[in-house]
Amino acid sequence: MPVTAVTTDPEALTMTLTAEFDAPQERLWEAFTDPRQLERFWGPPGYPATFTAFDPVVGGHAKYHMTSPQGEKFYATWEFLEIDGPRSLSVLDSFADENGAVREEMPTSRMTITFEPTATGSRLESITRFTSAEALQQSIDMGMVEGTEMAFNQVDRVLQGLRDYAAGKGTQTELLDDTHVRITRLIDGPIDLVWRAHQEPELLKQWMLGPDGWRLDVCEVDPSVGGRYRYEWAPVDGAEGERFGFDGETLLSEAPRRAVTTEHMTGTDFPSTLNDLNLDEEDGATLITLLIEYPDKETRDMVLATGMTDGMEASYARLERELVSA
Template sequence: MPIASVDTDPQALTLTVVADFTVPVRRLWDAYLDPRQIERFWGPPTFPAVFTRHDGFPGGLSQYCMTGPEGERSCGYWEWVSVEEGRSFEVRDGFAAEGGQPNTELPSMRMTFDFAETALGSRLTTTTYFSSLEELEQLQAMGMMEGMRAAMGQIDAVLADLSSFAAGAGTETQLIGETQARVSRVVRGALPEVWRAFTEEALLRRWQLGPDGWEMTVCETGAEPGTALRSEWRNLESGESFGFVGSVVSAAPPQRLVSTERMVSPSDPDGASRPETLNELTLTASEGGTLVAYLITYPSAEVREAALATGMAEGMEASFARLEAEVLG
């Protein structure tokens, strides 16, 4: 159990939890900033969490839900207030409805996470600030401390798993709910360069090629909301072609880009008959490079299954390998 001390201060309206770890600060920091890792310990063992958004930058948002053994659900959100890379971050933490909207019937809290180096590894000090003594007592009565102890009891196993989250581990696909999939990979390269590689036409043409034997014939891209997007590829041997069209919904350079996408073909050049997906790209600085996370929302489980069956993840892995070579130069 990593928790070293718990201090409740009714006068200051704070709850402070100190936890010690035998890993470097960078490893602990990455565990909190990587949605694949934090969801392994943020919820208690019987209420595992799934993060559908985890921005990690000021003005950003995190959204998650915990699911119990009988299917009961408890959802929450973080509004990211400040981030000092590798040292601390502050969020506004609250309860949420299923759709992610804040639940104003329950209290929200300010939370700070401070990371420090120690002789044996690292220390995390988490301080929760309440608006009133009543709110503090209400959340304690709801089992906040018991849930926190149970959740943090899982973190050591996550920190010990180095290979699953390291650069070079390959592309990982995770199914979320009935209609979403998250595709993740740590790409060797600094975040600003990876952002450029995703948003500049000349760079995209060099790496976003999928499996060997294909060329990109059309590349219209950008990062401004409302920008029309279009990419097309052709098989060098058979002449077969396909592509995607869409538009930018929102952007927070250099960390987040949200766009729509639907497939096009010679017989359907506008993709009018094809289902549309929502693609949420989030880039997060990580040890060894930049964590690239795509959350793709499909219109149905059947459409998701059909998309994954095309070998989409394998094609993305081939492209990510080229992306690494591009940003490392």
């Protein structure tokens, strides 16, 4: 992970983050001053950012919002105070309403990000200064420290490019915290087809089979918000195992980039998980990122111990082979 430290200082009223990257200073500067690149890492997992305005000149403004898995939007605005590319930039960072007006009841801070070359790439330091100890504590209580660290730890995939970041690595599973797991898999194919493959029953039945010897016997999908789905797998050709399935509801659908669903094991009283699917395309390849939120650490560990990653890799390899390469 590129982030090396995140600290808060109640006396200086600051939060400081440092990170190291295997990319030159100019490339890091580009990632932080291009809104399309910023959108791919600025929000922490589960809260991706969308920039609707971006005017990087002194006195200019940027406007953006983060969208929760349930579809809630949280708005913010920057006023650019200093710009010294590719060395540093400073902004006044404020919470906003949906029209971009600053919310005076929420803390406003000054964020200064510096970029320095190193022998192996570049170093970033972000210092956020608050107006009072109360404002700093309010931000800490809202999860700013954890959220900022997770967001900055996503910069690597933008700097490297999706193919360098994920090609040839298969399905990767990362433990983000006690209840969140991030799964990534690069598919060498266009985003529209990968999206359809996750939404249309006739396509799902061709690839989402898990290990060899199983078939997706029941596949009922209503991908609209509020719609429900049901999957049921069965062994074939004498394979061992009993039928099992999952059902759930679509909470958010933003074709062809994001879909959020609940997932419950049919016929059990196990609690549901929250599955946040995100797709990013670059140079004809699509990165699948699935953020799974479990109810607790015990459930997370129990599910991972079933060999979930291996089963998903078998399915994703089939997706790439049977649909994308057909």
